[in-house]
Amino acid sequence: MTAFDADAYLKRIGLAEPPAPTVEGLQALQRAQVLAIPFENFDILLGRGISLEPEAVFDKLVRRRRGGYCFEINDLLLSALQAFGFEARALLGRVHLMGQTTGRSHQISLVTIDGEDWIADAGFGAGTALAPLKFVLDQPQAVPGSLRRYVADPVFGTMLQVETPEGWSNLYSFDLEQVVDADRAMGNWFTSTNPQSFFTWARVAARQTPDGRVTLMDYTMKVLANGEETVTRLEEGEPYLTALRDHFGIEIDTPYEAIRPIVGDGADFSV
DSSP: OOSOOHHHHHHHHTOSSOOOSSHHHHHHHHHHHHHHSOEEOHHHHTTOOOOOOHHHHHIIIIISOOOBOHHHHHHHHHHHHHHTTOEEEEEEEEEOSSSSOOSEEEEEEEEEETTEEEEEOSOOGGGOOSSOEEOOBSOOEEETTEEEEEEEETTTEEEEEEEETTEEEEEEEEOOOOOOHHHHHHHHHHHHHOTTSGGGTOOEEEEEETTEEEEEETTEEEEEETTEEEEEEOOSSHHHHHHHHHHHOOOOOSOGGGGOOOOOOOOOOOO
């Protein structure tokens, strides 16, 4: 198996033909992948580890039709961008959501088209946007469901913010330093193994939809559609596995007992 099979990838995300290396092509590619491939961390909780080898990422997310978290999802997107002729490279960011700034634990892609830079990100959990953002400062940009902007930060480089009823809220920061495989490996290893990492103790999943999103935090599932939110507490056992399959497209090849959730508070998550 080659590391990237364009035909298999396009079939997985539902695109009929390869996107052209244009802004419209970038927009179509990110939207299609975000809608098709869920965000989830179940292999971490099963103790299987997260491999960033291209063959392993492609096999899991495309051939086995699973989801993944940012290092996997955005690595697949980067491979696709490069395969389809885009000028693109990885960047690493720090998440600013949970009261304490993280290390460089979030991967995104810098894409240059006709001399203009764009940020592609298909793996920010519940906060994932259906569209890439043009990399310009102090210019609010509308994406489905939210208004976002980049601002200069004196400490962290560039900050991505989202507009909330209380004002602009920080999502993650990043700089334009060169990222090598060892940087990604370090971030992935810490994020997927450290006991203090959110992903080593919380059962999470997220899937964007054309009119909203579905998120899971342990037992609590939230469905947002056309501005209306429905909250459901999932039952243990087979109903839990059925919800993973029906709402997120996730098939877990293990008994329910192996992924028994910790009782969480149902809080939203975005990484």
